[in-house]
Amino acid sequence: MTTSSTNHTERLEALLKEGRVLKPSEEFRRQANAGDPAIYERAAKDPEAFWAEEAKRLDWFEPWKKVLEWTVPWAKWFTGGKLNAAYNCVDRHAASSRRNKAALIWEGEPGDSRVLTFGMLEREVNRCANALKSLGVRRGDRVAIYLGMTPELPIALLACAKIGAPHSVVFGGFSAESLRERINDAKAKVLITADGAWRRGSVVPLKASADLALEGTPTIEHVLVVERIGQAANAAMKPGRDVRWRELVDSSSPFCEPEPMDAEDMLYILYTSGTTGKPKGVVHTTAGYLVGVAATHHYIFDVKENDVYWCTADIGWVTGHSYIVYGPLANGTTSLMYEGSPDFPDRGRFWSIVEKYGVNILYTAPTAIRTFMRWGTDWPAKHDLSSLRVLGTVGEPINPEAWMWYNENIGRGRCPVVDTWWQTETGMILITPLPGLTATKPGSATKPFPGIAAEVLDEKGQPVGPGAGGYLTLTRPWPAMFRTIYGDPDRYVEQYWSSYSGKYFTGDGAKVDEDGYFWLLGRVDDVMNVAGHRISTYEVESALVDHPFVAEAAVIGRKDDVKGQAIAAFVTLKESSPSADTLKQELKQHVAQKIGPIARPDDIYFTSELPKTRSAKIMRRLLRDIAEGRVLGDTTTLADPAVISKLKRQYEEKGNSE
Numbered sequence: 227m228t229t230s231s232t233n234h235t236e237r238l239e240a241l242l243k244e245g246r247v248l249k250p251s252e253e254f255r256r257q258a259n260a261g262d263p264a265i266y267e268r269a270a271k272d273p274e275a276f277w278a279e280e281a282k283r284l285d286w287f288e289p290w291k292k293v294l295e296w297t298v299p300w301a302k303w304f305t306g307g308k309l310n311a312a313y314n315c316v317d318r319h320a321a322s323s324r325r326n327k328a329a330l331i332w333e334g335e336p337g338d339s340r341v342l343t344f345g346m347l348e349r350e351v352n353r354c355a356n357a358l359k360s361l362g363v364r365r366g367d368r369v370a371i372y373l374g375m376t377p378e379l380p381i382a383l384l385a386c387a388k389i390g391a392p393h394s395v396v397f398g399g400f401s402a403e404s405l406r407e408r409i410n411d412a413k414a415k416v417l418i419t420a421d422g423a424w425r426r427g428s429v430v431p432l433k434a435s436a437d438l439a440l441e442g443t444p445t446i447e448h449v450l451v452v453e454r455i456g457q458a459a460n461a462a463m464k465p466g467r468d469v470r471w472r473e474l475v476d477s478s479s480p481f482c483e484p485e486p487m488d489a490e491d492m493l494y495i496l497y498t499s500g501t502t503g504k505p506k507g508v509v510h511t512t513a514g515y516l517v518g519v520a521a522t523h524h525y526i527f528d529v530k531e532n533d534v535y536w537c538t539a540d541i542g543w544v545t546g547h548s549y550i551v552y553g554p555l556a557n558g559t560t561s562l563m564y565e566g567s568p569d570f571p572d573r574g575r576f577w578s579i580v581e582k583y584g585v586n587i588l589y590t591a592p593t594a595i596r597t598f599m600r601w602g603t604d605w606p607a608k609h610d611l612s613s614l615r616v617l618g619t620v621g622e623p624i625n626p627e628a629w630m631w632y633n634e635n636i637g638r639g640r641c642p643v644v645d646t647w648w649q650t651e652t653g654m655i656l657i658t659p660l661p662g663l664t665a666t667k668p669g670s671a672t673k674p675f676p677g678i679a680a681e682v683l684d685e686k687g688q689p690v691g692p693g694a695g696g697y698l699t700l701t702r703p704w705p706a707m708f709r710t711i712y713g714d715p716d717r718y719v720e721q722y723w724s725s726y727s728g729k730y731f732t733g734d735g736a737k738v739d740e741d742g743y744f745w746l747l748g749r750v751d752d753v754m755n756v757a758g759h760r761i762s763t764y765e766v767e768s769a770l771v772d773h774p775f776v777a778e779a780a781v782i783g784r785k786d787d788v789k790g791q792a793i794a795a796f797v798t799l800k801e802s803s804p805s806a807d808t809l810k811q812e813l814k815q816h817v818a819q820k821i822g823p824i825a826r827p828d829d830i831y832f833t834s835e836l837p838k839t840r841s842a843k844i845m846r847r848l849l850r851d852i853a854e855g856r857v858l859g860d861t862t863t864l865a866d867p868a869v870i871s872k873l874k875r876q877y878e879e880k881g882n883s884e
């Protein structure tokens with residue numbers, strides 16, 4: 227990214243403006259799961275020994291023979307070992323003193339809740355596993371899952387794992403077409419879905435979308451249908467193909483032997499969010515994945531035996547797979563899952579859930595935090611949040627002001643904030659603070675997890691100096707890394723392993739500061755080139771969010787005859803902000819002051835919503851399409867197409883810019 231020395235200096239200046247450092251508390255460190263800083267050195271010295279030690283968290287039917295076999299870019303971890311992921315997440319806890327401990331706490335849309343102990347979860351998983359067997363699912367067959375956030379979702383995942391059938395979860399907000407594409411790519415044999423899902427009091431007709439998708443899915447033999455809605459869903463059942471969960475699962479036997487899986491057997495396929503383009507079917511295998519998510523969950527969230535841990539993601543994304551289901555349950559943790567949205571029935575919903583269950587660890591996303599900022603501090607202030615001990619964030623670079631807001635208004639200054647960088651492909655968190663050990667800097671994901679090696683490189687593959695931007699790469703294999711793209715090993719090699727020999731190319735831009743801290747700058751494609759200066763959209767967005775009236779911003783570079791690219795900013799204001807018009811100049815000035823005149827936005831557009839993926843990430847590529855007058859690219863992963871059409875109209879009228 228940055229090559230010339232003038233750019234170097236400029237970037238360094240921008241970086242140094244974010245100078246806040248929050249020291250870890252000694253009191254926290256003393257009780258922390260990762261309280262001993264020697265963990266970094268130990269893991270760096272002999273990463274394989276480190277991961278072998280972590281692998282003891284799991285129960286193995288047969289021990290592994292070799293920790294790692296690595297022939298770039300093909301990794302095998304814990305070869306020769308045999309184990310079962312569901313056994314590790316459920317059965318072994320159900321057979322211990324944790325039998326009657328809550329495994330899952332489910333908070334449904336208002337009025338509904340359900341607690342499943344490890345003993346209860348074991349029976350439900352086994353019933354579902356036996357039901358799948360009766361539908362002809364065998365070890366190795368793929369099962370597609372298209373459900374809302376109800377307990378049947380983790381039950382279905384674990385049931386698949388129990389019998390060795392890889393699952394492929396498709397987020398319940400996806401359209402029929404997206405579902406069909408993913409079912410066909412994975413050649414799934416059975417689909418598990420529901421008559422519908424609740425969203426802000428109204429019904430999302432999952433079964434109707436599924437039926438539409440199934441018009442073109444030759445491999446699906448049966449559909450297992452959860453009744454979440456009942457009569458009101460008015461869902462049609464196709465005789466011979468569709469079976470009701472309540473009839474089949476509830477009447478199946480609650481006993482099922484776990485399938486002993488090879489360490490490298492596929493656990494699941496999951497399609498990436500599609501922020502940058504066509505989703506890829508990421509393949510995760512059994513042992514390395516489970517070791518990676520269990521270890522990271524233990525250290526990064528500092529989870530204790532009696533904690534209530536809440537990750538607010540949807541299980542349709544990797545965050546839900548790794549940190550609602552597999553990581554926490556492998557560790558015997560009580561994992562909370564929530565069906566609804568943050569503003570239903572009111573904007574205090576998250577905080578009332580924290581209060582209701584005494585949540586100790588909260589893991590959410592920058593997009594949610596920026597939304598809460600927009601809504602103001604009164605909502606969290608109304609609730610008792612004193613149970614919280616650790617706060618996490620994931621999904622996008624977090625703007626320093628959003629980080630501070632989270633720290634102050636939710637953590638009340640007491641809770642370490644862990645900004646965790648990772649991807650669907652990485653399976654587990656890779657860059658993160660360890661609470662109690664790592665001094666944090668708002669906006670920085672800090673350092674690679676023990677045993678992980680990351681480097682920021684320039685175009686030629688040379689490490690960049692402190693403060694300069696470059697490409698984030700990973701230089702050593704890690705246990706939860708994906709093994710391939712399903713059905714497309716060439717794409718695996720080309721997209722991820724061809725830019726720098728022997729190194730994994732993440733597609734993200736980053737810089738490392740003089741303390742060795744990593745600052746994620748967003749996707750490489752999102753970096754702008756303004757009059758020869760490389761400027762990251764994230765930095766301009768963060769400067770905008772730093773302004774007291776701004777809640778959220780999306781910045782793009784649009785073609786400009788003179789400068790190559792000009793900066794356009796789409797800005798969402800806090801609800802308490804005064805009228806917008808006088809603000810444009812002020813915001814431009816604010817950015818120029820924070821970063822430098824070169825980063826001053828050329829256009830500012832005010833909007834009440836930004837276009838986001840269904841996983842709630844800002845989708846800049848569509849804004850670029852609008853700004854450059856192109857036909858919009860792939861919009862299937864967009865959460866709300868109305869937002870982008872409105873912006874397109876607004877942009878075309880131009881009157882709103884200056």
Ligand code: ATP
Nearest residue numbers: 498499500501502621622623646647648649650746
């Ligand atoms: P696609 O690969 O299909 O375009 P996606 O990259 O959005 O979609 P995910 O795997 O869900 O799909 O997201 C991973 C990406 O999210 C990372 O590559 C990075 O850009 C961003 N990300 C995640 N966590 C962080 C974080 N803590 N800080 C900065 N960026 C993050």
Ligand code: MG
Nearest residue numbers: 498502649733
């Ligand atoms: Mg990606």
